[in-house]
Amino acid sequence: MLLSQISLPGGGRAVVARDGSEAAVVRGATSVYDLALSAIAAGRSLAEEVASHGLGEAVDLAAAAAEGRLLLPVDHPDPAHMHLTGTGLTHLGSAAARDAMHAKLEAAQETLTDSMKMFRMGLEGGKPAAGEVGVQPEWFYKGNGHTAVPSGQPLVSPGFAEDGGEEPEIAGIYIIAPDGRPYRIGWALANEFSDHVTERVNYLYLAHSKLRQASFGPEILLGELPADIRGVTRIRRGGQVLWEKPFLSGEANMSHTFANLEHHHFKYALFRQPGDLHVHMFGTATLSFADGIRTEGGDVFEIEAGPFGLPLVNPLEKEAAEQGAVAVSAL
Template structure:
C-alpha cells in the first residue's frame, strides 16, 4: 500500500512518498496547490491518480529534517473554509452491551463538528485547550479523508491517524455541552494511506509528565472494533448537503475506544501525549497546553 504526504518546501507545494524519518533523504515532486485534490475529486484508482500527478513533475531530494520542509495535513486546502474536521461518537463495540446483529436497522451514532481543516495540528505541535478543562481525554482515531467533486459528490482518498483531544469531563457534566467539549486542538498525521479504511488498528498511548511516564495503555480503533460499519456511517453523513459543498475536503474521525480518563488518570497542563499506532508503524507526540495562545 502506498503512503503519500504533501509538504511545502521553499514556499512551493510538493508530494512525497513513504514515512521518512529524521536523517533520511526524501524525494519531493513539485505540484500545483490544488492538483492532488482535483484529481482525487474526479474519482478513480488512488494509486493511478498519484502516478499521473507526479509523472514528469520537477523533483528535488532533501533531508527529511530540512528546516525548509514543512509537512501538511493530507490534501489540506490553502483557503480557509474549504475543509472540515468532524467525527462520530460512541462508535466502539466496547461501549455497547450487545453485539451488532446482521440485518439490524442502522441507527447512526452521534456526530460532532470539530472545526476547519486549517485548525489541525501536526505531530510535534502543541495542542491548545481551554484554560480550565474539567477532564481531558486523548482519543487515538482513524481519520478518513474525502474530497467532493464539482457536483458535491464525496470521493474517498485514503486514511490517516489523529488525536481528537477533548474535554470529556465537560461532556459528562452536561451532554448538551459536547460542542464546547470538542473545542480542543486535534492532531493529524501527514501520512495519507492509499487504501480502504483499515479493519485492524492497534497501538499504545503514553502520557509523559516532567519527562517520566505517568500513564500508558493500549487501544484498538480499526473497523473490526466498531459497532457500526464505516460505509453506513459515511453514507449517512454525506446524505447532508452541508458537507457536500463542491470542492470541500472532509476529515472524518471514526471514534476512539477507552483511554486514560477511563483508567482514572487526568491529563495535566504540560503533559506530552504519544500515540504509537503499532499496526501501521506510525508514532506521533504532542504537548498539551492549557489556555495557550492560538496560532494559525
C-alpha cells in the same frame, strides 16, 4: 502508499509519497488537495495520479518531524472549507471492556443511560448489508481547518476548559468533487482532543466538550483500511511515560461499518459542497481520562499504529486563564 506534506528547508512546501521506508517528493506537487482534484478529473486513483507525476528527491521524514517541518497531510486553500467532525460510541474496546459492556446491556431498557441505548443501537443495527442503511450514530462537530493542528505542534486547551485529553482515533479524509460526490482520499491517525470533565457534567454538554482543536496525520494511508487496527497511545510527562495503553480500531473492533458512518455524514447536502474537505473521526474506546489521568501543560500525546507510518505527536499547551466574557457590539 502513504502521503504527507512538509515544508522545505529553503522555503515552499512539497508532497511526499512513500512505500515502506522509501520516501520522496512527488514531482510538481505542493498540495494533496490539488492532487486529489486532478485525480478525480482524470478518472484515476490518487496513487495513479502520484505515479503520473513521478517521484523526485528522497526525503527523511523522521528528520523533517524532528525539525518541525511536518504540515497537515492535507489542507484547503480556505481553512473554513475543511470540516472536522466525528462519531462516538462506535468501538467495542478490549475483550474485558466488551464483557463489561454486554453485562450492562443485559439490564432492563428503562435503566440504560442514553449513551448505552445508543451503543446498543449500534450493536444491533450499525452493520447493515452492503447497499443498505443502518442505524445512525452519535455525531458531533469539532471545527474547521482553523482548528486543525499538524503533528509536532501543540494542542491548545482554552482557559475556560475543565480538561484537555487525548482520543486516539482513525479519521477518514474526504474531498467533494465538482459534481457533489464525496471521494475518500484515505485514512489517518487522529487525536480527537476533548474536554472530558465538561462532557461528564451532563451529556448535553457533549457539543461544548468537542469544540476544541484536533490533530491528524502526519501521513495519509491510501486504499483500503485493514479490518483490525492495533495501535498504542501514550502520554509523556517530563520525558517519561506517564500512561500508555493499546487501542483497537478497524471494522473488526467496531459496532458500525465505515460505509454506514460515511452515509450518515454525507447524507446531508450541507456536507456535499464541491471543493470542501472533510476529516471525519470514527471514535475510540481508549482514553487516559477513564484511567484517572489528568493532563498538564507540557504533557506530550503520542499515537501510533503500524499501517500509518510516523506517529502523531502533539504537546499540550494550556492557556493561562479564561479571557472573560466576550462582548458583542451592535451595528
